[in-house]
Amino acid sequence: MPRKRSDKRLSLRQIERIRTARSVRVARVGVEGEDLWGAGGVGEPGLEEEGRVVAHFGLNIEVEDEAGERFRCAVREALLDEPVCGDRVVWRRVGENQGVIVAVHGRHSVLRRPGPYQRLLTVAANVDRIVVVAAGGNLNTGLVDRYLAAARKADIEAMLVVNKIDRVEDASAEQEAMAPYGRMGYASFRVSALSGQGLAPLEQALAGLTSVFVGESGVGKSSLVNCWIQDETMRTAEVHALTDQGRHATTTARLYRLPAGGWLIDSPGVREFGLHGVTREEVPGLFVDMLPHLGRCRFTDCRHQREPGCALRAAVDSGAIAATRLASMLRIMESVAPKNPY
Ligand SMILES: Nc1nc2c(ncn2[C@@H]2O[C@H](COP(=O)(O)OP(=O)(O)OP(=O)(O)O)[C@@H](O)[C@H]2O)c(=O)[nH]1
Ligand SMILES: [Mg+2]
Ligand SMILES: [Zn+2]
Known part of the structure; x- marks a missing residue:
């Protein structure tokens, strides 16, 4: 914690x-x-x-x-x-x-992100479930992996939502890209805020919990919330700002009571969400599918790139781990600082 x-x-x-x-x-x-x-x-x-x-x-x-x-x-x-x-x-x-x-009251979980002047901002408290939202037809699984790692860092369960399925042409390719997450045990939902497709099972999964929608700006988090909550505050300037493209981007996290029970937080699309303070050494442990293979590489300081006897590469070759997941892990490792030795 x-x-x-x-x-x-x-x-x-x-x-x-x-x-x-x-x-x-x-x-x-x-x-x-x-x-x-x-x-x-x-x-x-x-x-x-x-x-x-x-x-x-x-x-x-x-x-x-x-x-x-x-x-x-x-x-x-x-x-x-x-x-x-x-x-x-x-x-x-x-x-x-x-x-x-x-x-x-005491908080059972907190979500943080970096703010100005290198301060950490607490975005939300008492969240039971992080719902990572991605856009169908334009799936960014690298970013999904970032949010999933952040959820593990915050010690909060996560699930996945692919929105905008109304505009997906090749659904089978996309389902293939999402398959590794199902094998890791993440629940996932395919929905469309536009057509209303798939919304009922998602609402059921959110009932009774406090969930937060996270994901890249523009994937449709607020549009989904709008499907359930007809609330004038959804559209106020306090919560949304007009972007250059004329879209209303969310600026502040806001909690809504779901009609079917449970609470839902709509948050602004922020990339750095939750990975602040994670060291390079810590990253592999935030990838659930890597866990069974960690510590099995021939070299203890293996960087999982081209070293012989790398257990993670071997797991990719045998199909136990998706190559895209290892690539995401390595990208995140590169983007964060190593542990300070002093
Ligand atoms: N085709 C299609 N478009 C959608 C769908 N859901 C949302 N959109 C559109 O996607 C755009 C972005 O939607 P938002 O709901 O503002 O996205 P957001 O994730 O809340 O974005 P931020 O607040 O910036 O983080 C809008 O123009 C929506 O009309 C959908 O299911 N299908
Ligand atoms: Mg929004
Ligand atoms: Zn290795």
């Missing part, structure tokens, strides 16, 4: 800095500083209630209560963990559709 920010020791000065930033923030959140605690017009905050963070944009955190009603919330200044999409929180009502978050 990745380490939580709260596990780290903070110096008194750091804590002081966070507190100051937090109070400035709370005062600016539009729920007006003193109103938060009852000195103004809205009265005492209500009783503590359970809720879930469905979105976080700018200074606003949106919390959904157990009845499905949404509240714009401020954060109580003492919180050290910034609430993120998917967090389960304790909050109090302070006015009509407004509230204040007073505590964040």
Whole structure:
């Protein structure tokens, strides 16, 4: 499990800095500083209630209560963990559709990606299932492999969705490309957000869980979410930005309640998703199909390229591992730094 920010020791000065930033923030959140605690017009905050963070944009955190009603919330200044999409929180009502978050419950999983200034951003919390979405007719299995490795790094189960099957001409070639994933035990679904084909079994598989859609920009993650959720927030500028091609690309992760049960997070298509902090040595262990063959190469420092006695190459030759998977693994290894020896 990745380490939580709260596990780290903070110096008194750091804590002081966070507190100051937090109070400035709370005062600016539009729920007006003193109103938060009852000195103004809205009265005492209500009783503590359970809720879930469905979105976080700018200074606003949106919390959904157990009845499905949404509240714009401020954060109580003492919180050290910034609430993120998917967090389960304790909050109090302070006015009509407004509230204040007073505590964040412990997270059973977190998804991270690199942000500006080499900071790690937590994108979502309490995710049970990562759903890797790819586009039929333009399958990018290299990127699928990246997301699958990231899911293993986050220790979260994954499954696969191939969308846009309405435009696929050679379905058999594509099914062949997807076959290795079935052998590895990943559930996969072929769907079309456009025609509605294959959506019911996918919705069934998502029921009861918190899932997140990840995948390259433009594969149709939001279009799929739109098939189930007729929600005006799906189309607001807060969540989507117009691209050069005139398409609405998702800018912020957002959690939706599925009609058939379960929760679904629509996230922006980000390539680096989750592989930050992975060392080169760690990569093979994130490929499930490689696991039985690891440690069997003739040379302990085998780079699995042209070395004699390479167990991974042998597994490709015997058909136990798909050549495309080994190629993906080597590409990812090249793209990440080796372990720092010092
Ligand atoms: N033919 C076809 N086009 C689709 C389908 N699903 C989505 N599209 C189109 O693909 C484009 C991208 O869809 P989005 O849903 O915005 O993709 P996204 O994955 O959410 O993209 P980001 O938010 O940038 O990560 C849009 O123009 C959709 O109309 C489908 O099943 N078939
Ligand atoms: Mg989108
Ligand atoms: Zn090897």
